[in-house]
Amino acid sequence: MTKKRIAIDMDDVMAATGRKILKTYNHINSTAFTEQHFENKSYFEIFDEKNYHKIREEVFKPGFFRDVEVMADAIEVVKKLHEIYEVFIVSAATEFPNSLKDKMDWLEEHFPFISWRNVVLCGDKSIVAADYMIDDHEKNLKTFKGKTLMFSAIHNQMVNGYQRFKSWKEIEVFFDNE
Amino acid sequence: MTKKRIAIDMDDVMAATGRKILKTYNHINSTAFTEQHFENKSYFEIFDEKNYHKIREEVFKPGFFRDVEVMADAIEVVKKLHEIYEVFIVSAATEFPNSLKDKMDWLEEHFPFISWRNVVLCGDKSIVAADYMIDDHEKNLKTFKGKTLMFSAIHNQMVNGYQRFKSWKEIEVFFDNE
Structure with a gap:
């Protein structure tokens, strides 16, 4: 069969991966967002526009997905x-x-x-x-x-x-x- | 619709890609195989074992598929x-x-x-x-x-x-x- x-x-x-995105975002922007801030939203919805671009850049870099x-x-x-x-x-x-x-x-x-x-x-x-x-x-x-x-x-x-x-x-x- | x-x-x-493999093989081994040597065979069938490994290594390297x-x-x-x-x-x-x-x-x-x-x-x-x-x-x-x-x-x-x-x-x- x-x-x-x-x-x-x-x-x-x-x-x-979401956890890594959040951690990276907080690290870059010296923020302290937790998963609770993102209920029913994609990560990219809550980040402000300038910081959204910064985190997008990170996700495109070699290595980002390697240590999730x-x-x-x-x-x-x-x-x-x-x-x-x-x-x-x-x-x-x-x-x-x-x-x-x-x-x-x-x-x-x-x-x-x-x-x-x-x-x-x-x-x-x-x-x-x-x-x-x-x-x-x-x-x-x-x-x-x-x-x-x-x-x-x-x-x-x-x-x-x-x-x-x-x-x-x-x-x-x-x-x-x- | x-x-x-x-x-x-x-x-x-x-x-x-086959053309690139053949060119690379000839370059590495100083051979002059043409496509006609490979009729009905995969490239890997006709290359001898030692040279097969060499060409396999090439295919695994970054850049091999970039300029085909x-x-x-x-x-x-x-x-x-x-x-x-x-x-x-x-x-x-x-x-x-x-x-x-x-x-x-x-x-x-x-x-x-x-x-x-x-x-x-x-x-x-x-x-x-x-x-x-x-x-x-x-x-x-x-x-x-x-x-x-x-x-x-x-x-x-x-x-x-x-x-x-x-x-x-x-x-x-x-x-x-x-």
Whole structure:
């Protein structure tokens, strides 16, 4: 029997990228924003225009995505899923050309069991076909034809209509019951 | 009406990558191989083992994919298709992490009308869903659910069962009749 495929997002699903953006922003601007300031907003909505450009520049630099922390329990659960499903890592990354190699190196470091064959770095995820998609962005989930799992994030709290998962432990339970 | 999607391969379809590999091989080894030595073979089949490793190393280096020549008529025909279809560039590139930014920069230079949104850098292309796929590798075409167009290459001359196109001009004619 063919294994079913799961497409898993990187930023704010496997990798705590939002946390790194916030930390970098606070460092550059000597501010002390916390995640609570950003409820239901993207980071770029709350930063003022001048500082928005500064943080955009940082995100475009080589290395920005290389040392992002791994989300809690992501390694254990993705490894378990990888044994039963065909796991593909699908990251909307082509907007940031310098992130591409960083993302491959990051995966190689933290998820060495994922082959380069199973990595997709793209822009518009509507070209990806799989059975399940785990993502924090509605724009990625809404065009997907398989089952959608919304990974809860500060910026998607107001979005309805998707099964929501607050942690990798909750995702593990979902697949245990599939 | 939704535009139909075309997934277009880069190496040996948009970009004359085989030609660069051959040139690099000859340069390193002081040989004078021509394309005719490689009929129905991949480049890696004919190179001897020691030299195979040398050329593999070259392909992994930053910059290798950056200055590859554009295939004849590719720019004009892809531009014309882009006006009628949703064109996605789909390259099996994640095996070569240093190629990823080079490929984005190459596209930006030669195909600036293609947005980063429409670029997919992946390993296994069976995850890509579109209406048409233009590719030189059977492994990519055989799992594709839409219409397949095989771009003729030295290494695929023995492959049957696909509509074969020897040039971008022939691809233009195909789409003129769709």
